Amino acid sequence: MDEALVRARIPQDLVKVLGVESQSSSKAEAFTQAFLKNSIQQHARHDLKSMLSHKAVVLGYSRPKKDKTRRNSKKAKGLNARQKRAMKIFQIKPEHQRYELFLPLHELWRQYIIDLCNGLKPTCSPQSVQQKLLKADFHGAIITVLRSKCPSYVGTTGILVQEFKHVFKIITKEDRLKVIPKRNSVFTVEINGFISHIYGSKFEQRAGERSAKRFKVRGTLDL
């Protein structure tokens, strides 16, 4: 509303008709204030003046953006699984698929297991060896499929080159890379005269995760 319109004086010809008189501006202001004060309910707590005065209201928060490029250059980001698969780092090239190439790995693994079990003497109890083997890594072991629900897997023998969550990848003496699912098969691993049977159905973890997993004791396992 236009302030000037409210404070304008009443035209002269309406004074006699209405029977009122405009007061001067100072008197009118004082009258207005007094009138408002009398008519509005006054709460002692509310400060009317501060409520009616203009205040600035914050509608949103935004902080100024800092420069991040400096921080990232220190840490090396890893690749996620999709990028790894695209780069095919899990695949072994055909020229590398030779049994002789993996025999040194097998020797390394044997040494590792012997050190793990503190020297694998024939007098060691199978229990202690078994406990250690549960948490051991099997890359490089010579494993054989002893029993399987699928007859064509039975009898395959080879050096384990890669262990995934659900499969073993082994390379056989005929330089063939075979993928054997862990489920529904029993594998056998032999080290220095200790033969262990691994029930694949219970072994379906990634090699790294298996070292942290606790295994329950079960009576007999049926495939």
Added chain:
Amino acid sequence: MSVDLDQTPRSLLISERSSFLDEKSRISSQVEQQHFNYKVSVLLPECGPTPSHLDSVLNSFSSFYLIRQLPIYELLDKHFLETAVYQGSVYGLSYRTRVDEENCVALMPNGRLCLSLDKDSFQVLGVEGKPSRFNHRANSRYVVSVDLTDSSMAPGGRGYLRLLTGLRSRLHLKTDFVLSHHPGGGASLQSLLSRHDWSEHRPEISHHALTNLSCPALPTSDLQSCDPHSFLEWLGAMDADVSCENSSSSFLSSLVCPEPKTTLSRALSVSVCGLLLPQDIHRLIQELRCYLEQPRLESWASLTVHGFVDSPVSWGGGEHGVLRGGENLYTLLMFHDHTYHLHLATGAHDTCPP
């Protein structure tokens, strides 16, 4: 004997009637297809001493050989295959192995080797096989069937080597084995026999004379004379020498002779036990036909052939198992005009006879 029908496992009885002179009669193929016969019993009514021709035929049944603890991979021996399996027919069966508990082996004359294995043995052996047809819910029995005359099973072939390594190094299967060869007799089996502990056996013959018995009246080829179930029951009672009087003072058996009945003054029951070849049974049937051609008081004769209870195969290589009883038998009721009634009976875990 009344049995609750809903508690009885099913049994099959197939009855057929035809004539030996009819060219479409399948009696020869039906006899031929039952490879492993354990017992033959013949019932001759109104017959006193055993007829001499019959006796000579019974005595000329082929002898069979029993090998103790034969490792089954020996059946895949190259020399044995060439001399015995590829020429003529070898009948072999594992002896004293129960088909529902242990592993059983059968070698059929057409060169098929059939292994009936329990689950653990099958998973260790590593040769392709099928679950048994008679598994209930969970697979506990598997059947491995290989054709030794097939090209893939030729010695040195891939399938042959797989089975050989499986039986030799993975699953060490050893059972007692009864073996018979037609026509060569024992000569072609000598190479296999000489390596193991073997013994030769003749089929065991026993005669039994019955007197004063009631028997169902069997006019020639009459359809409604007597129903097969009661006739077979009476026949079994005769074979087992169970009295069919059903007197009120005896509680042993309530078997009765089916109506209408007549009385016989005497009858002869002859039985032969062993591993009997179908060819010998053929000759016996021909001999009985000759016997019936002469005029007799009673113009019929019956021949019952029992198969092995523990054999993994039954007629023509069909799977056989044992539920409550593993019977697979057939009864041939012959009349003097060259007609016959044939009843083929099997138990629950069996395929339909031909």
